[in-house]
Amino acid sequence: MLFQCIRRVTDPVESREMIEDESTGSSLWMWQNQRIQRLTVTPSPIHKVSKVGTYRNLSVHEPSDWILFETSPNFESILTATVKSGYERAVVVRDKGLEDGVERVIFGRNLTDFQVKMTFFDALWWAMGTEKTFQLDRFVQVDIDDVFVGAQGTRIVEEDVRILIQSQKSFGKYVENFRFMLGFSGSYFRNGDDSEDRGDEFLVEKAPEFVWFPHMWRHNHAHEHNFTYLEAIMTQNRIFAKNMNLPVDYPYAIAPQHDGVFPVHEQMFDAWKKVWNVSVTATEEYPHFKPPTARKGFIHSEIHVLPRQTCGLYTHTQRFDEYPDGFDKVIQSIQGGDLFFTILFNPISIFMTHQQNYAHDRLALYTFENLFRFLKCWTTIRLKWQDPVSSAKLYFQKFPEERIPLWTNPCTDPRHRAILPPSFNCTRKTLPDLLILGPQKTGSTALGSFLTLHPNVTQNTPVPGSFEEVQFFGGKNYLRGVEWYMSNFPNTSTVIFEKSATYFDNPSAAKQAATLIPHAKLIVILQNPSQRAYSWFQHLLAHKDPTAVSSGSLLSILENSTTSSELKVKQRCLSGGKYVHHLDKWLEHFSLQHIHFVDADELKREPAKVLFTISKWLDLPDFEFDAHIRFSESKGFSCRLIEGKTKCLGESKGRKYEPMTDELKRKLDETFQLDNSALFKFLRKNRLQIPEWLEEAVRVTA
Structure with missing residues (x-):
């Protein structure tokens, strides 16, 4: 895909401009300041992720600032706009390369529109990728943290558990083999009111329906404790899981508030391995909480740490009218926003939710059902669920350069500084x-x-x-x-x-x-x-x-x-x-x-x-x-x-x-001749002192 130098020729009669390639002489008519009514994904070999034939009608309030192109035998529309008159023109065109042998993709719109952004992703795949590099499988994992933790009046009840089981089955239509993963701190079991305690009991009765993983016994902050204490409270949680017949089938664990994962608290890693034989975890803190798009994975002490994503739902987001900045923000994130592209751009997405998000208005179920539907409607990607061990193996196959962590200074990040063990003294x-x-x-x-x-x-x-x-x-x-x-x-x-x-x-x-x-x-x-x-x-x-x-x-x-x-x-x-x-x-x-x-x-x-x-x-x-x-x-x-x-x-x-x-x-002087010459030029260019031996070496070989 090439971006070439162009010049514009204005046609005053048609109120349009012609883009002319100075090197080949090929031309493409362009309309500026256009208002469009419909945007359609047009059949093209460019498309890999965008689903061909999908379209959406734009709001009448859409600004008239679109740039559109005229198609021709040399220029094929990839993303087509329909204007008020009914004419169809291209928002994105493919120069087939019939004149100079070079194929190009030309965009008339920036990437603020989600369909244009998807098309840009398709164009990158077409220009640079291979089937091995860019695959359509996307693995999605939804963790429900702290299933027994929460103040009275905020927790799930029996009916919420029934709906959760139904939703898990329903999500299977969109996500192959979908399973919710439930994280538990056993100390808080039956710690609500009567209906919430019954919800806890019913959830345990239905435990085989889900995949379970441990937190700590009392939602403990790992950085505050040594190995002996951590081993003891993890053992309590393990005994609870055994007594309640919770199927903890995978060596996966999540630390409360991701405390101790990064920055690494070595004693927690050691206790994890001894008590639970943990080999996989996830965090939103590596290398930093923000920006979320920069989160990565690493391996430390034989534990695979995967990047974890938030979805805008926290313990305090329990009702539609309580969502920060209004629930429209959730809709925007689902419909071509951050949540949508999180799954699109990442081969593995692990989302953090909380049990409160499945009570009351059940915001998490609303969010993920609509997200999965939107992805199925607009893309060709295949949504799947797999166990965390398989995800870790796949992740580091795709990103082997991330295996060794990049240590940062925890004292310079306020979030990291707050979860440092006492042995760290930032003063x-x-x-x-x-x-x-x-x-x-x-x-x-x-x-x-x-x-x-x-x-x-x-x-x-x-x-x-x-x-x-x-x-x-x-x-x-x-x-x-x-x-x-x-x-x-x-x-x-x-x-x-x-x-x-x-x-x-x-x-x-x-x-x-x-x-x-x-x-x-x-x-x-x-x-x-x-x-x-x-x-x-x-x-x-x-x-x-x-x-x-x-x-x-x-x-x-x-x-x-x-x-x-x-x-x-x-x-x-x-x-x-x-x-x-x-x-x-x-x-x-x-x-x-x-x-x-x-x-x-x-x-x-x-x-x-x-x-x-x-x-x-x-x-x-x-x-x-x-x-x-x-x-x-x-x-x-x-x-x-x-x-x-x-x-x-x-x-x-x-x-x-x-x-x-x-x-x-x-022999050695000959071997280093080019290296010495490069060093001489580097020092001279930057006005740095040149050693006498280097002056002599360059003079002799000149």
């Missing part, structure tokens, strides 16, 4: 202001150690198994969650930083870092990539990497790699030196003003000068780094001077080895 500063990205073997450890000399700077506490590095973003530690990450940082400094040289060339690190600490500053160290690659290979040899040792040399790895282990070593040696390739990913999420570049050679020669520049960039008070850094003749590099004593990095740092051969240097 403390527990996230870093600065990341030293690396890459590896560029002097990042030395830079970090020098930076901690400043009294207003603190690094993360050491992490067992990874030396001084947290290695959170893009690594295994990321799955340990935000609370674990925060626990690695003190609360005492103007600037807190962490240095993980694995971040720079990790494909996931940039997005994950930007989601959690979007305002952080970044440092990238620019080392000659040939020297960096050779240094990394020497590092592998020193650690007796079997592949590096057996290969004999880096040159052999570069020229003769065939096995997966050899190719992995080659990739690890070369990847970090492809600076612009990796910078592109970081610049998708951070502005260039938040990134500071350090020349590795200058850091080695004049560390105090480099540290002074960084401290100014971080708005830190002046500090005499010269007085706290001393060059060690025996080590061959600079060390920290603390209380008159020289503190150097360990034996693994600044390791001495034979210089690389001329043949290897030529």
Whole structure:
């Protein structure tokens, strides 16, 4: 589908305009400021979701601002408007491509009209999609939360249960295998007046008619409790379900108010798995409550979290005349509004309702019956119900990129902040202001150690198994969650930083870092990539990497790699030196003003000068780094001077080895030629300092 440059030619006699394609000369007559009476979906191969032949008569109050097109052998109407005179003209046309071989879809109306919006969806499918990408099946799940919870006078009675069973059967005409799913907190059973208590009893008698899932025993807020307490109240609810013969057939649970799902309360996840063997849940809070169209899923601790949708019905919406903003808002949502497109645009929709919505005026039954009818009338989609486990499997097959969550800072979202466990303290500063990205073997450890000399700077506490590095973003530690990450940082400094040289060339690190600490500053160290690659290979040899040792040399790895282990070593040696390739990913999420570049050679020669520049960039008070850094003749590099004593990095740092051969240097320089050229152009374009080694590398290859 193409959108082309056009020019208009006015015909004063017909009060119309002609659109002319400047490249092909093809033309299309257009009428502006038209009032239409009917809108019809016209037969066309474009339509996939829109049901051909459906039409609606528009209100006489519809504004006369429609743009319509004249059809011809070259232009086929996809969505047709009928005007007052009875003539039919197109709102959306398909250029068949008979003149230039390029097919186009041209819209004369924006997407505020639901039929035009559906047609746009059809056009996208036609232009880009496949049967595998865009399927007609839509799975719908309606959860009724808190079936026993509610104040007297708001709860369901026996007649409501009978109507609920009848409606479930009726909905089966629109939704294949439809079942209501009922969530329970057993402590509130028979907690209403006499008629409501009988409603509870009758609902339990009819329990096999429905699918059941657990909440908590007393609608408890998970974030307020530890594992032991959560296990106890979940066990009470499980005993209640067993005594009442409630068929809890699937490992699905919903936390009251979605508390503990996101932000994750690890102890609730653990209790869920132990008591109920939960593997699926849903929430409206990930990544944030608003906008609802941006809700996603994730998997954490082997529990699949699906996005959950609201439908405008809450515990207080019990009667038609009590609906916020009037019940017309519900009608608009059903008839081509938010509810309609929620199902249309999502392969799986899980809706949250409450038992109060099925009492009194039974707003939920009205809402979903009319929604299902409207979908059946206007679309070709196939509505189905399936169990939550099957939905979770399907969801993450379709959206595998969502399996790993993107952690956000819960302290910046008021809704998330309100449901944090006590271990989270948002009054403390527990996230870093600065990341030293690396890459590896560029002097990042030395830079970090020098930076901690400043009294207003603190690094993360050491992490067992990874030396001084947290290695959170893009690594295994990321799955340990935000609370674990925060626990690695003190609360005492103007600037807190962490240095993980694995971040720079990790494909996931940039997005994950930007989601959690979007305002952080970044440092990238620019080392000659040939020297960096050779240094990394020497590092592998020193650690007796079997592949590096057996290969004999880096040159052999570069020229003769065939096995997966050899190719992995080659990739690890070369990847970090492809600076612009990796910078592109970081610049998708951070502005260039938040990134500071350090020349590795200058850091080695004049560390105090480099540290002074960084401290100014971080708005830190002046500090005499010269007085706290001393060059060690025996080590061959600079060390920290603390209380008159020289503190150097360990034996693994600044390791001495034979210089690389001329043949290897030529090979590496040739390998990095294009990458160095791209880095040179990037730095020059952005008026950034160009390291001497890069100037030389570009000059030699020019």
